Amino acid sequence: MPDRARVLLVDDREENLIALEAILSSLDVTAVRARSGEEALKALLGTDFALILLDVRMPGMDGFETAAHIKRRERTRNIPIIFLTVVDSAPDYAFRGYAAGAVDYLTKPFDPWVLRAKVSVFVELYNMNRRLTEQASLLRERLNVELPDGMGAEVLPELSRRLSAVEEELARITDLAHHANGSTALSGPLNDLSERVTHLRAGFDALS
Template sequence: MPDRAKILMVDDREENLIALEAILSSLDLVPVRARSGEEALKALLGTEFALILLDVRMPGMDGFETAAHIKRRERTRNIPIIFLTVVDSAPDYAFRGYAAGAVDYLTKPFDPWVLRAKVAVFVELYQMNQRLTEQAALLRERLAAELPSGEADQPAVLPELSRRLTAAEDELNRVMELSRKSDGTLSGPLADLGRRLAHLRAGFDALV
C-alpha cells in the first residue's frame, strides 16, 4: 500500500497556506507548509513530495530562484512544480515559470476546482510511480530467482506479477485519457511513465 502523497505548499503568507489546505482537504494527501524558499529547500532534504505548489512573489528567495535550486538537486529535480502568483504579475512570469521547470502556472485568484483537479492527477501519477517501482522490484527478485532452485515457485509468482502489471497498464491508460481531455499538462510525465511500464512488460514477457 503506497504511502499517502505529500504536497509541499510554499507561500510567505499564512492565509494563503490556510486557503490551499482548505482547497485540498478533500484529497487523500498530506499538506506540508513552507513560509519561504529556504524553508522549502530544508523540507525537501528529508521528505519525498509528489508535487510542489510554489508562490512566485516572496521576499528574499523568490519562486523562480527556489525552483532553480530544486531542479539543480538530483534528488528533487523530477518533482513537478505548479507556480502560483497574482493576476497582475509581470507579463513574462508565465514564460519564466516554465523556463524554471514548472509543469503548470496558475494565477490568483484561481478556481479551487481547477487546482484540486490538477493536484489530484499529480497525486495519482505519483502513486502510480510508487506502485510501478514496487512491481519492478518484484520482477528483479523474480529474475534473480531464475535458477534451478527457484523453478518450483514460478507458477505461483508469475500470475500475480502479470495481474499487477496489467492493473498498472490499465490505470496508466485511464490517466492518459484524463490528461488528453484536460490541458495536456501531464503528457511529458505520462510518456516517461509509459516507457518505464513498457520496459517492465518487456522484461516480464522475456521471463515467461
C-alpha cells in the same frame, strides 16, 4: 501501500496556506507548509514530494529563485512545480515560470476545482510511479532467482495481474491528464512511464 503522497505548499501568507489546504482537503494527500523559499528547500532535503505549489511573490528568496535551487538539486529536480501568483503580476511572469521548469502557472484568484484537478493528476502519476517501481523490483527479483519447481505456477499469475493493473492505471491517468488539460505538461512523464511499463511487460514475457 506507501504513505500518502506529500504536496509542498510554499507561500509567505498564512491565509493563502489555509486556502490551499482547504482546496486539497478532499484529496488523499499530506499537505506540508513552507513560509519561505528557504523553508521549502529545507523541507525538500529529506522528504519526497509529489508536487510543489509555489508562490512567486515572496520576500527574500522569491519563487523563481526557489525553483532554480530545486531544479539544480539531483534529488528534487524532477518534482513538478506549479507556480501561483496574483493576476496583476508582470506580464513576463508566466514565461519566467515555464523557463524555470514549472509544469503549470496559475493566477490568483483561480478556480479551486481546476487546481484540485491538476494536483490530483500529478499525485496519481506520482503514486503510480511508486507502484511501478515496486513491481519492477519484484520482477527483477524473480528474473534473477531461479524459481523452485511448481513456484512459477503460483508467482507468474500474480505478477501478470499486477502488471495488468499497472497498464490499466496508466491508461486511466493518461485519460485523466487529457481531461484536466494537463496533457502537455505531463507528456514527458507519461511517456517515460509508458516506456517503463513496456519494458516491464517485456521482462515478464521473457520470464513466463
